[in-house]
Amino acid sequence: MKNIFDLFKLKKNIVVLLGNKGIFLSAFLGDKILDKLFIPYKEEEQIDLSLYKNFFNKFSKSDIYFLLDNTECKMRHDQLPVLQSIVKIDPIEQFIAGYFEKEDIIAHCVYEVTSQPSEIWSLLIMSSPLKAPLSDIVSCVIENRLFNFKGMYFLTLELQVIINKIVQNVENNKFANYFQICAFATQASGIKFIIKHKNNIITIINFEYPFDKTASYVQGIIEQEINDCFILFKNYINNLNKEVCIILIVDEELKSLLEPISFEDYRVILVPVDDILNEPNLENTRLIDTNISKLLIKHKNFPASNSYLKSIKKLTIIRSLTFKLSAALLATLIITAGVMKYRTDTNYKDTNFINEKYYATNQEYDNIKYKYPYIKNTTSLADLYVIDKLLEAPVPLPFELLEKLIITLNPSFKVKEIKWELTNIDNILLVSKRHLLIKLLLNYNTQGISVDESIKMLNDHMISVKNKLPHLYIDYVIYKDKIIDISNRVEIPLFVSIIDEKT
The missing domain is CATH 3.30.980.50 (Threonyl-tRNA Synthetase; Chain A, domain 2)
Structure with missing residues (x-):
C-alpha cells in the first residue's frame, strides 16, 4: 500500500555534481530544494563514503543523477563523413568504439550537419574514465535498492541547451548565431567561461573562485577573462562580422558592478541567478551549483554511457516494470474489493430503509387497533360481517x-x-x-x-x-x-x- 501511495507523491531527486574543486550534493522535492552539501577534494586521501551515504539515506526512494564537470572530463571535436546509402549501423557508435575504451563514460552531440560537397557530421564528444571518486559513489548508489540510478550527464553538453534557451528568450532569439561567451560561478568548479557558437561549445575556461576577495575582485576577473577571450578568438569573431553577445549569470551585487562595463560595445545579457529560464524556487546566491543541478533535472538532453552503465540501465528498467505491474495488479484488486463493499453497503442501507418503513407501518396498525377497541361491539350484523372479513383478509x-x-x-x-x-x-x-x-x-x-x-x-x-x-x-x-x-x-x-x- 505504501509503495502505491508513493507513486502519487512528488518525486525526490538527488544530483551529484562532480567539479574541479569538490563534489556538490543537492536534494530536491519537486521544485523545492531540501538539502545540499559540498565535499571538497583532499589530496592523497581516500574518499569518505560515509558522508555520501548519510546524505543519501536522508532521502530514500530518490532518483539520483550524476553531473560531471571534473578535471577527468575531456572534450573532443571531430568531423565524421557519412555515406547514408551504405550506412547500416550507427556511425557515431562505430566511431566511438574505435577511438575510446569500452569502460570510458561517453556522451556526444551532433552540433552541425553539412551536405556539400558531401555529408559531414560535426561532433562534440565528452569522455571521462570511470574511476574514484566517481566509481565509488556510483557503486554506493547501485548497491542500495532504496535509490534509483537515473544516469550520468556532462555539464559541458547540458550547458549547450541551457544557454540556447536563455538566448531564445532575448529579442526573439536574435543572438542565436552570435559568438557567445557565458560566465557564472560555482563552488564545485570556480568561475566558468563557456565559449560557444551556435550549438558548438568551442572551449570552457575554469578560473579558481577567490573566496577571500571582494565582489569587485570577482568583477575584475570576469572583465579580464572576457577581454582575453576577445584577443584569443579575434579572427573567429572577425569572420562573424563581430557579432558577439556576452551572457553573465550573476547576483545583484555583481550585476551592479558589471553593468557599466561596455565590453567593446558588444551586447551583454545579464541573467539573475534566481531567474534562469523562469525556473521557480531558484536560490539567490552567487554560486549557482544548486540552480545548475536543478536545471539539469528538467532540461537534461545528452545521457552518458558505457558498457557498465548500459547494464545498470537495463536492470533498472526491468525492476521498474516489475514493480509497476505488481502495483497495478494490487490496485486493481483493491478497487474491485472497494466496489463490491460499496455495493453491499448500499444494498444494506436500502434494505434497512425498507425494514424501517415496514416496522413503522406495523406500529401504526397496532396503534389503530388499540385506539378503536369498540369495533368488536358493533350492533350491526352487516357491519360486523364486513369488519370481520376486512380484518381476516390479509x-x-x-x-x-x-x-x-x-x-x-x-x-x-x-x-x-x-x-x-x-x-x-x-x-x-x-x-x-x-x-x-x-x-x-x-x-x-x-x-x-x-x-x-x-x-x-x-x-x-x-x-x-x-x-x-x-x-x-x-x-x-x-x-x-x-x-x-x-x-x-x-x-x-x-x-x-x-x-x-x-x-
Missing part, C-alpha cells in the same frame, strides 16, 4: 417486493419517494381481483458521460430489471425536462410504476 404489503427490486437495481439509482396502494377497491374482499400498485420516484446518476448515453444506459438497465422480475408489470417515465447536467455529472429523474399481478 393486507398485502410491498416490502418484500421492494427489497427484490432494490437489490436488482444498481447503485446508480437513488430512491427519492415510495408510495403504494391497492387497486380495485370496490372488490377489496375479492382477493383474486385486487392488485398492489407501487409508485417510485427515482434518480439515476452518471459521471463522465453525456445525457444521451446516460438515458441509453438507463433504458438498458430497466429492460434488464424487467427480464429479472417477469412476474411484475413494470412501467417507467423519464422526466426529460428535469434532467440535470452539471460539471460532467448527469442526474435523470424517473417515475416507475409496478403492479404485482400475483398479489
